[in-house]
Amino acid sequence: VPADIHVRVQAGPAINGTDLRDATGDIVFGKFKNQIEFQDAGSGINRAMKKATLDAIDTASLSGKTLEIFGVFRLINPKNWLITPVKVTVK
Template sequence: MRKRWLAPVALALFLPALAGCKIVQIADQEAAAPAGFNATAYAEGLWIEQALPHFTETARPVAEVLPAIVGDLPSAGAEFGYRPGEGSPWSFVVTGTGVVAAKNTESRAGTMEVTVEGLPDPVVLQIGPVIRGNAVRDALPFVSFQDFTNQLEFADAGKALTAIALAATAPISEAIAVGDTVVFTGAISMANASDRLQVTPVVLEKTAP
């Protein structure tokens, strides 16, 4: 008998508390939730109209930029590079033509070595699928940390921009073999002279034999 009256009593105690609450349907909760930062949409929104033209229009000959970086990074930065402020990495946008001397795909951070006339050592291109650093993002003067809510959004924007560049160049790099002649445009990021001197390509083409 005790069990039969416990339920009505418990319900009577619960209803007054419930009366002061607002019940929101699950669909309404999802609609009311603020939308998070969409890094992919952000990157896609500026790639064609701003990012790609910036790379193609501001690129300097890699045969001029690389020796300058090796000789004196701050001087090379002042002449050829960009950085948003003191202490930030120097960014360089370069272009060049050369013959593929090596293609390293054993590591997921794959690279391609391109012999360019006028340079004693091959230019190293990052071909992925893992791309180190944020050279693509950091080379764009219109992508500023101040435009983002926090460091995570800024990092996600960098990953999304790099992903677009990789998606455009990966099918081409896969088809390129040692001995092929290629044309490339890409970005270099250097915080210190001891950093790896690598180009993250945003444009990669195989020329006709």
């Protein structure tokens, strides 16, 4: 990654945004009763990802290790990325 590009990874405790919900394009507003249910779906997916992907990572032991991260992001600023992970491998 070039030095002028910053890549951040959502690691909790809160996972913000709806990138996981929106990434596939299959979960659309028209399938929900209202905006609150649509937002709740995004929050539920974020919680499930955190439980399945992030909760088992021992963050205290990551110093000096390499992380392989697969995830989604919405490119808003090409110099500042925020990735929401779906898989993290500690090497």
